[in-house]
Amino acid sequence: MTAVARTPRRRRAQRGSGEQLRAEIIAAARELLAAAANADDVSIRAVADAVGVTSPSIYLHFADKNELLGAVVSEVFSELDAAMLAAGADADGPFERLRAFGLAYVVFAVAHPEQYRIATMDPCPQPDVDEVLASSAFENFNATVMECMQAGIFADGDPLPITLDLWAAAHGIASLMIAKPFLPWGDVKTTADRALCAAALGHAARALVGDGDVTAKQLTEWLAEQHRPSRSRKR
Amino acid sequence: MTAVARTPRRRRAQRGSGEQLRAEIIAAARELLAAAANADDVSIRAVADAVGVTSPSIYLHFADKNELLGAVVSEVFSELDAAMLAAGADADGPFERLRAFGLAYVVFAVAHPEQYRIATMDPCPQPDVDEVLASSAFENFNATVMECMQAGIFADGDPLPITLDLWAAAHGIASLMIAKPFLPWGDVKTTADRALCAAALGHAARALVGDGDVTAKQLTEWLAEQHRPSRSRKR
DNA sequence: TGTACATCAGTGAACGCGCGTTCACTGATGTAC
DNA sequence: TGTACATCAGTGAACGCGCGTTCACTGATGTAC
Numbered sequence: 394m395t396a397v398a399r400t401p402r403r404r405r406a407q408r409g410s411g412e413q414l415r416a417e418i419i420a421a422a423r424e425l426l427a428a429a430a431n432a433d434d435v436s437i438r439a440v441a442d443a444v445g446v447t448s449p450s451i452y453l454h455f456a457d458k459n460e461l462l463g464a465v466v467s468e469v470f471s472e473l474d475a476a477m478l479a480a481g482a483d484a485d486g487p488f489e490r491l492r493a494f495g496l497a498y499v500v501f502a503v504a505h506p507e508q509y510r511i512a513t514m515d516p517c518p519q520p521d522v523d524e525v526l527a528s529s530a531f532e533n534f535n536a537t538v539m540e541c542m543q544a545g546i547f548a549d550g551d552p553l554p555i556t557l558d559l560w561a562a563a564h565g566i567a568s569l570m571i572a573k574p575f576l577p578w579g580d581v582k583t584t585a586d587r588a589l590c591a592a593a594l595g596h597a598a599r600a601l602v603g604d605g606d607v608t609a610k611q612l613t614e615w616l617a618e619q620h621r622p623s624r625s626r627k628r
Numbered sequence: 629m630t631a632v633a634r635t636p637r638r639r640r641a642q643r644g645s646g647e648q649l650r651a652e653i654i655a656a657a658r659e660l661l662a663a664a665a666n667a668d669d670v671s672i673r674a675v676a677d678a679v680g681v682t683s684p685s686i687y688l689h690f691a692d693k694n695e696l697l698g699a700v701v702s703e704v705f706s707e708l709d710a711a712m713l714a715a716g717a718d719a720d721g722p723f724e725r726l727r728a729f730g731l732a733y734v735v736f737a738v739a740h741p742e743q744y745r746i747a748t749m750d751p752c753p754q755p756d757v758d759e760v761l762a763s764s765a766f767e768n769f770n771a772t773v774m775e776c777m778q779a780g781i782f783a784d785g786d787p788l789p790i791t792l793d794l795w796a797a798a799h800g801i802a803s804l805m806i807a808k809p810f811l812p813w814g815d816v817k818t819t820a821d822r823a824l825c826a827a828a829l830g831h832a833a834r835a836l837v838g839d840g841d842v843t844a845k846q847l848t849e850w851l852a853e854q855h856r857p858s859r860s861r862k863r
Numbered sequence: 864t865g866t867a868c869a870t871c872a873g874t875g876a877a878c879g880c881g882c883g884t885t886c887a888c889t890g891a892t893g894t895a896c
Numbered sequence: 897t898g899t900a901c902a903t904c905a906g907t908g909a910a911c912g913c914g915c916g917t918t919c920a921c922t923g924a925t926g927t928a929c
Contacts (some may be wrong), residue, residue: 414872433668437916449918450873458916514749514807553812558801558823565800566793572749577788588793591830598829649905672883684885685906693883 415454417444422465426507432462462511469508473501474529481533487540488593494533495563495589496582502567503581510571513564534560548600555596562592650689652679657700661742667697697746704743708736709764716768722775723828729768730798730824731817737802738816745806748799769795783835790831797827 421443425435437458441448455461480497484490502509538552538559547555566588570578578584656678660670672693676683690696715732719725737744773787773794782790801823805813813819 433915436914438914447874448916449875452917453872510749514745514803554814554819554822557804557811557813557819558826561800561804561823562797562827563800564804565796565798568749568803569792569796569799576792578792579789584789584792587789588796588827591793591834592797592823592827593830594833595826595828595830598833599826668882671881673881682907683883684908687884688905 414444414446414450418446418451418454418461419464419468422461423469423508426462426465426511427505429507432507432511437461466508466512469505470512470529473498473505474533476501477530477533481537487537487544488546488597491534491537491541491559491593492586492589494530494537495559495593496585498530498563499567499570499585499589500581502564503570506571509567513568531556531560546600547596558596559589559592562588649679649681649685653681653686653689653696654699654703657696658704658743661697661700661746662740664742667742667746672696701743701747704740705747705764708733708740709768711736712765712768716772722772722779723781723832726769726772726776726794726828727821727824729772730794730828731820733765733798734802734805734820734824735816737799738805741806744802748803766791766795781832781835783831793831794824794827797823 418440422435422440425439425443426432429435437451438448440461441451444450451461455464477494477497481490481493484493535552535556538547538556541547542549542552563585566585569576570581570584653675657670657675660674660678661667664670672686673683675696676686686696690699712729712732716725716728719728770787770791773782773791776782777784777787798820801820804811805816805819
């Protein structure tokens with residue numbers, strides 16, 4: 394009497410429609426990945442089962458599990474790219490676009506925690522995953538940093554260090570929020586915006602004092618000098 | 629003729645010296661973990677083998693694998709705590725201590741990548757791991773942020789958001805360096821210092837303009853105003 | 864229009880593997896008398 | 897000082913499990929004549 398509820402057998406695909414099952418497999422893997430704590434917890438069998446197909450069928454569309462995971466992550470990052478571009482589309486100037494990009498990045502990461510974790514923390518990801526990453530988040534940030542330099546918001550020079558830093562700031566907030574959700578983060582957007590603005594303003598402040606190798610010590614002293622009179626008027 | 633080189637059987641421990649094997653197990657697990665890409669790649673058997681003991685012996689000292697991993701991470705974070713305190717010991721003022729803390733944090737994380745990854749990215753870590761984390765990095769940062777507030781470097785208020793933000797900045801740099809070592813990071817210390825200073829200075833700049841809820845827009849406008857005359861004197 | 868045939872998406876069963884963990888045991892060490 | 901015994905750190909063999917992947921196959925679909 395053990396009536397095991399089997400997934401209903403799906404209809405055989407039309408001749409030329411191999412792509413359809415491929416897309417369904419990726420979608421199922423994404424969903425399972427989102428629910429799992431770990432990429433290892435999503436098995437080929439589980440993905441096949443979710444689609445309503447046997448596990449060897451997966452290998453008709455992907456060489457191995459790694460390729461499937463890579464495809465999932467690629468898809469997710471394409472969407473991240475789209476989300477960032479959409480968020481930055483009607484920003485008022487490059488600095489505001491930087492903010493919008495960063496915010497969209499963090500919000501997206503928090504909304505897709507497991508996929509984000511795989512893409513950014515797996516030490517041996519698919520090569521093309523890194524390409525996707527480079528072509529979306531990284532390039533979006535970098536182009537806008539250059540605009541900020543042209544606008545005089547950042548000091549002229551190599552945009553790369555600032556881009557990496559802003560990316561790291563967004564990533565730091567996003568990944569800690571994902572991994573330590575019990576910490577008192579407050580509202581995602583507010584916190585992310587605060588952190589991103591701080592990082593960006595820090596670089597902007599550098600431009601204020603002068604070009605090149607200003608030491609942090611000089612900067613703080615300068616800031617402290619500006620600061621003191623405005624707060625208590627003594628000195 | 630297959631002379632398998634077996635690990636030499638270790639001498640039986642003295643009666644009261646159960647602690648010694650426990651420490652050896654943790655040390656072996658740390659070493660294997662550092663070499664592995666993933667915590668799942670370190671098996672109980674491998675740890676036992678490295679110590680020169682059979683796998684059931686592990687269970688004489690740890691309830692299960694999770695407890696062993698937790699012990700490893702606790703130990704690593706105790707050392708992180710020590711490294712941070714040592715680095716900040718003779719810093720010149722709270723801001724410099726913040727820098728020293730952040731630098732030590734990133735340097736330590738990059739030097740112990742796998743242990744760091746487990747501690748910060750595993751979504752379901754041992755409860756006491758989080759306690760250790762809270763008692764070291766987090767508390768060190770938080771106390772110093774409060775000192776910075778008293779010194780007028782940061783605007784008065786709740787130190788928590790700034791602490792979380794600085795921690796996220798350090799974590800962002802550290803974890804991206806670990807996960808994407810092929811990116812053009814440059815020197816670890818230089819890059820980490822740049823990022824941390826930017827974040828800290830960003831918060832300091834906020835204090836400059838005024839208390840409370842200054843919008844980022846106001847801040848950039850203010851910065852831009854300060855900025856333009858100093859660079860080209862036009863306007 | 865009907866029949867024989869090629870195609871190939873998907874199947875079912877099995878493979879070997881390494882894992883975490885359990886369990887009855889052994890035998891050196893320390894202790895009581 | 898010698899002997900019997902309790903202790904308990906560590907052993908050896910096995911357990912059940914779920915995994916990724918392979919392989920010979922099936923049978924609906926489309927095509928050629």
